[in-house]
Amino acid sequence: MSQTVTKKLMLFFPRCECEKPIIYHLVKDHNLIVNVYRAKVTPDEEGYLVLDVTGTEEDIQQGMTFVKTFNVSVNYTGKGVTLDEEHCTHCGHCITHCPTEALHITNRATREVAFNEAKCIECLACIRVCPFGACSSAF
Amino acid sequence: MKTYEQINNRIESGKAVVLTADEIIDYVEKKGLATAAKEVDVVTTATFGPMCSSGCVLNFGHSKPKIRMSEAWVQDVLVYTGLAAVDVYLGATQLRHSDPANMDHPGEFRYGGGHVMEDLVAGKTLQLFGLSYGTDCYPLREIRTYFTIGDLNQAIMLNPRNCYQNYNVAINDSQRSIYTYMGTLEPDRKNASYCSAGQLSPLLNDPYYETIGVGTRVWMAGAHGHVYAEGTQHAGGGARTPDGIPKGGAGTLALTADMKQMRQEFVRGMSFRGYGVSLALGIGIPIPILNKDILKRTCVSDREILAPVVDYSTDYPQNTGKVLCHVNYEQLRSGEIEVEGRKVAVGSLSSYYKALEIAHLLADEIRRGDFRLVEPIAYLPKETTMKPLVIREKPL
Ligand code: SF4
Ligand code: SF4
Numbered sequence: 001m002s003q004t005v006t007k008k009l010m011l012f013f014p015r016c017e018c019e020k021p022i023i024y025h026l027v028k029d030h031n032l033i034v035n036v037y038r039a040k041v042t043p044d045e046e047g048y049l050v051l052d053v054t055g056t057e058e059d060i061q062q063g064m065t066f067v068k069t070f071n072v073s074v075n076y077t078g079k080g081v082t083l084d085e086e087h088c089t090h091c092g093h094c095i096t097h098c099p100t101e102a103l104h105i106t107n108r109a110t111r112e113v114a115f116n117e118a119k120c121i122e123c124l125a126c127i128r129v130c131p132f133g134a135c136s137s138a139f
Numbered sequence: 140m141k142t143y144e145q146i147n148n149r150i151e152s153g154k155a156v157v158l159t160a161d162e163i164i165d166y167v168e169k170k171g172l173a174t175a176a177k178e179v180d181v182v183t184t185a186t187f188g189p190m191c192s193s194g195c196v197l198n199f200g201h202s203k204p205k206i207r208m209s210e211a212w213v214q215d216v217l218v219y220t221g222l223a224a225v226d227v228y229l230g231a232t233q234l235r236h237s238d239p240a241n242m243d244h245p246g247e248f249r250y251g252g253g254h255v256m257e258d259l260v261a262g263k264t265l266q267l268f269g270l271s272y273g274t275d276c277y278p279l280r281e282i283r284t285y286f287t288i289g290d291l292n293q294a295i296m297l298n299p300r301n302c303y304q305n306y307n308v309a310i311n312d313s314q315r316s317i318y319t320y321m322g323t324l325e326p327d328r329k330n331a332s333y334c335s336a337g338q339l340s341p342l343l344n345d346p347y348y349e350t351i352g353v354g355t356r357v358w359m360a361g362a363h364g365h366v367y368a369e370g371t372q373h374a375g376g377g378a379r380t381p382d383g384i385p386k387g388g389a390g391t392l393a394l395t396a397d398m399k400q401m402r403q404e405f406v407r408g409m410s411f412r413g414y415g416v417s418l419a420l421g422i423g424i425p426i427p428i429l430n431k432d433i434l435k436r437t438c439v440s441d442r443e444i445l446a447p448v449v450d451y452s453t454d455y456p457q458n459t460g461k462v463l464c465h466v467n468y469e470q471l472r473s474g475e476i477e478v479e480g481r482k483v484a485v486g487s488l489s490s491y492y493k494a495l496e497i498a499h500l501l502a503d504e505i506r507r508g509d510f511r512l513v514e515p516i517a518y519l520p521k522e523t524t525m526k527p528l529v530i531r532e533k534p535l
Contacts, residue, residue, distance in 0.1 A: 089407060090493065091486075091489060091493075092486050092490070093332065093488050094486070096331075096485060097323070097330070110495055111487075111490070111491040113492070131409040131410055131417075132407055132410075
């Protein structure tokens with residue numbers, strides 16, 4: 001069996017696709033292990049879902065092809081939480097509030113702060129505490 | 140021994156030796172104090188962080204017909220109009236009209252005075268709304284118009300208190316989250332928050348106010364401004380370490396500069412959940428190396444600077460004066476301090492990264508001959524302490 005990988009994805013469900021048991025099928029029919037970080041249905045009934053999927057490259061590929069048949073868009077790069085580099089002052093205030101060290105100091109000498117997307121579990125603490133509004137969420 | 144004039148001559152001829160307050164530490168260690176004092180002309184210090192006691196005077200010029208505004212709002216943020224006809228004062232902590240504040244606790248405080256100041260410096264188009272009772276000389280009773288900083292006659296930052304010499308480390312001793320101007324503090328001492336550039340900070344490099352005084356030219360968000368008075372709550376007389384470093388707030392500066400010369404990246408609106416709005420400002424101050432003693436004091440390092448750890452759930456609000464312990468800035472920068480035997484994660488509100496950037500920008504300006512030093516016309520008091528506000532019965 002080929003090696004398994006974990007990918008972090010953001011899925012966007014347009015109106016009306018929210019009720020279908022898509023995740024169930026990802027697990028059952030495509031052998032994927034799913035770890036959901038955050039899900040939201042907006043008042044317009046559009047849905048957002050940020051999750052990790054673990055499986056073989058092939059299974060993930062097929063799973064995503066299946067997901068796309070529902071008109072759902074799959075985003076591999078633009079995640080739920082983002083750090084706006086232009087707005088970040090590198091004060092470091094968010095760091096004690098970030099549970100996973102996704103926000104961390106990259107350079108001890110200059111105290112530069114960086115965001116490691118892969119470690120972010122989308123708890124949204126940084127959005128609440130950053131005084132400069134540098135952290136934001138796509139939904 | 141050097142004089143201001145000699146240093147300025149060297150700056151003019153492009154020969155000045157300028158180092159930042161963090162570079163000077165290693166430099167003096169290598170060269171020795173006596174040699175370094177001869178070689179180095181200026182040490183640059185800097186800070187970037189919340190400076191709540193900030194604001195600006197704006198002059199709009201006169202409309203046709205004229206108005207003497209008795210109430211006014213810029214971007215729906217109330218400004219003070221108890222000045223001449225079209226002068227207003229905009230304060231950094233003023234909330235926007237209709238901001239729900241803490242009605243739905245903790246409030247978000249997304250936009251206020253500090254953000255207006257940032258938008259003004261950024262050159263954005265802002266709304267002015269003014270009301271008046273109307274007079275014979277100023278008949279217009281209502282005005283709504285749009286302007287940018289370029290349309291104003293003056294936009295002068297006028298800050299009663301900036302650059303605190305040292306500052307508290309805030310911690311929460313209670314069992315609920317608290318929302319303060321030092322950020323959100325989790326219950327049971329789960330995190331702490333500090334706010335100083337430490338070894339880069341201006342008044343920590345000149346602890347006895349020997350070179351930074353009234354009239355000193357300062358770098359304010361890119362503009363060249365100056366110290367116009369001692370800052371409010373300036374209290375140089377508090378406890379100090381044997382090396383003279385204040386162990387608490389101590390000195391402050393009142394600063395002013397032309398906002399038209401400022402850069403947005405150093406004038407930043409701030410929102411503190413559950414508390415309110417403020418302004419973060421970048422300031423750089425050069426210290427002329429007039430003699431060995433002044434040089435020695437600029438070599439202060441994070442390890443030697445102590446900050447008081449204060450409980451913001453009871454001791455700070457109730458003004459008890461209690462300090463849990465002191466920690467140094469080296470410990471604070473490590474991200475973890477120890478308070479009464481327990482480890483506490485600590486974060487900063489002041490940006491060392493930006494302070495470092497400012498110290499280098501100022502050093503470059505001085506090396507290029509674009510920034511000359513000014514000798515103070517008066518010195519800041521060293522002995523004063525801070526008076527409390529006494530709540531008294533009405534005198535008979
Ligand atoms: S709190 Fe905001 S501005 Fe400060 S380092 Fe974190 S993201 Fe950047
Ligand atoms: S959302 Fe949570 S985990 Fe992600 S960066 Fe912000 S604080 Fe860290």
